[in-house]
Amino acid sequence: MVQDSIRILQAQGHKATRPRKLVLEILEEMDRPLSPYDIQGVLRQRGKYLNHVTIYRVLDILCSLNLAHKMLSSGGFVRCSLDMAEGCHRFMVCQHCGAIREFADKELCQGENEFARNFGFHAEHHHSELAGLCSRCYRK
Amino acid sequence: MVQDSIRILQAQGHKATRPRKLVLEILEEMDRPLSPYDIQGVLRQRGKYLNHVTIYRVLDILCSLNLAHKMLSSGGFVRCSLDMAEGCHRFMVCQHCGAIREFADKELCQGENEFARNFGFHAEHHHSELAGLCSRCYRK
DNA sequence: GAGCTAAATGCAACAATATTGCATTAGCTC
C-alpha cells in the first residue's frame, strides 16, 4: 500500500509530498519496470505533471529506503513487493512478457557470501536477476 | 589473451578487424568496467580513433559471445575472465576501489533455478553482482 | 596480387537518459 510507504518515508524524516505519492501510486498500479520518463508519461495522460528531475529524485529516495528497486537489466523501476529487512531482494524477469517477480532467500545469500569469502571478498549486498520465462509464457 | 578472443570471433563468422582488436586490447589492459565512451577516450589519448557507434557494435558482439560482460550496476563493460560454458558468470564488485572479480558456481545457479521453479518460473540465465569490499580494501 | 562481395565502419542526425545550480513553492512545526 502507498500509505505504508509514505509512513516509512516520514519516519525517516522525509515529507509526504504530492510527487512522492503520485510516483508510488503509478509504480504500485503498473506493476512492471517503468523508467522515470515512463512514469512522467503515464501521469501526463492523466492530466498530471511532474518534472522528470523530481521523478528521479523521488526514485532515489525510494530506492535508498528499499521501497523501490532499479532493475539493472532494463533500467526501469519497480515497487518493492517484499518486507524490508528480509535480506537482499532478487528478481525473476520474464523475457517474453516483461513481468517481474521479486523474491528473497537467505540461503542463496549465505551461499554467495561464503563463496565470495573464499576469495577474500566481503559482500554487503547482492543484486540478482534471473532471466527466463514466467509460468504463463512458458506454457506456449 | 586478445588472440584467443579474435579466434573465437572468427570461428563464429565475424571478421578480425582493427576496431575489434583495439577494444579487446583496452578491456584487457584496463581491467575495470569501461563505458564505450571511456574506451573511446583511452584510445584517443593514444592517438587512435574509433567512432562510438563502432565501439557499441563491437561490445554487442563481444557480449553476445560472452567474451565481455556489461556490468549492470555501473553500465561499464569488462572482459570475461572465465571460460565460456562454465555456467553463468557472477561478479564481485568492490565498492571502494571498483575492482571486479568474476566467478562461477554451478551450485548457486542450481539453487536459484530450483527456487524459481517453485514459483513456476523457468530461468535461462542469471546475472548476479555482489557489492562489498575486496580483500585489500577490507583491511582498512 | 587484382577483383569481388558481404560485412563492417564512419558519419550525421537524433533519441533517450541523467545531472546540476538556482529561484520558487509547499510540508511541517509551532
Add this chain to the structure above:
DNA sequence: GAGCTAATGCAATATTGTTGCATTTAGCTC
C-alpha cells in the same frame, strides 16, 4: 496562520544509446 527548511520546477547541459546510409575493408576466388 507565520516561519523555516525541505522539496519542487525550470533551464541548461552532460551522458548514453540508436538509426539510416554512404564508404571502406577483410577475407575469399582466381
